[in-house]
Amino acid sequence: MTSSPKLKVKTIFTDIDMTLTAPRTAGMELVPDECLAALISAQKKMSLEKAGKTVQEFQRSNYRNMAGNYWPFGLLDQLGIAQSLLWDEVARCAGQLHYVFPDAKKFLIRLKRDYPQIRIYPATTNPGMVIYAKLSAGGKDLANETGSRYLDGAFGGEEVVPGGKSSSHFFTALLERTNADPETTLMIGDDPEKDYRLPEAAGIKQTVLVRRGRQDDIVYRAGGPIYLKSLEPVFDIMEPPV
Numbered sequence: 001m002t003s004s005p006k007l008k009v010k011t012i013f014t015d016i017d018m019t020l021t022a023p024r025t026a027g028m029e030l031v032p033d034e035c036l037a038a039l040i041s042a043q044k045k046m047s048l049e050k051a052g053k054t055v056q057e058f059q060r061s062n063y064r065n066m067a068g069n070y071w072p073f074g075l076l077d078q079l080g081i082a083q084s085l086l087w088d089e090v091a092r093c094a095g096q097l098h099y100v101f102p103d104a105k106k107f108l109i110r111l112k113r114d115y116p117q118i119r120i121y122p123a124t125t126n127p128g129m130v131i132y133a134k135l136s137a138g139g140k141d142l143a144n145e146t147g148s149r150y151l152d153g154a155f156g157g158e159e160v161v162p163g164g165k166s167s168s169h170f171f172t173a174l175l176e177r178t179n180a181d182p183e184t185t186l187m188i189g190d191d192p193e194k195d196y197r198l199p200e201a202a203g204i205k206q207t208v209l210v211r212r213g214r215q216d217d218i219v220y221r222a223g224g225p226i227y228l229k230s231l232e233p234v235f236d237i238m239e240p241p242v
């Protein structure tokens with residue numbers, strides 16, 4: 001193997017699912033709109049089915065206006081339900097269903113300690129509140145209702161661009177929204193399509209894909225993603241803080 005790459009990083013975008021967090025049981029994932037419907041059903045004393053339809057209809061009529069706003073995009077205000085009740089429900093579900101990878105927790109903590117000048121934002125379809133909720137499954141010190149001291153912001157999916165992370169405009173919109181330069185941005189993820197090809201098309205050429213359980217610490221080819229077996233060696237491939 002040639003010498004390790006040295007990445008120049010001022011901004012990090014990180015995927016959430018299977019990169020920082022995972023379901024405790026495969027396939028048993030928090031579904032944000034189901035949490036929302038459960039809350040509406042309980043608060044408004046309506047059937048879960050009717051609450052689910054309320055959520056769907058609201059989204060259908062507001063779909064184009066969600067970018068720049070935060071999930072659930074004013075629906076709770078319209079129904080007179082306190083936002084904090086949704087946090088309680090989402091955090092409860094996240095704590096039951098998800099965990100934070102231990103190496104991901106160490107990575108976030110060390111990044112803020114040793115590289116405070118690097119900004120880090122999620123790049124995910126999860127709404128901001130769900131990002132915080134899933135991280136809070138790794139401890140209240142990681143994230144809570146007010147946010148996370150380890151992230152410089154959290155907005156995802158429809159909050160960035162209609163269609164969310166799968167949209168070909170997502171990464172361009174995220175770069176703009178965070179005022180980040182693609183040349184000095186590092187994408188961290190697990191999915192070759194969503195976390196490598198889509199950001200690359202937006203000019204982000206530095207990508208780490210995590211492959212937990214791999215034998216080799218680091219595998220890469222020039223011009224391709226860098227595969228790491230955990231997030232801890234990310235520090236070995238970044239230039240020292242300036």
Ligand SMILES: [Mg+2]
Nearest residue numbers: 015017018190
């Ligand atoms: Mg993922």
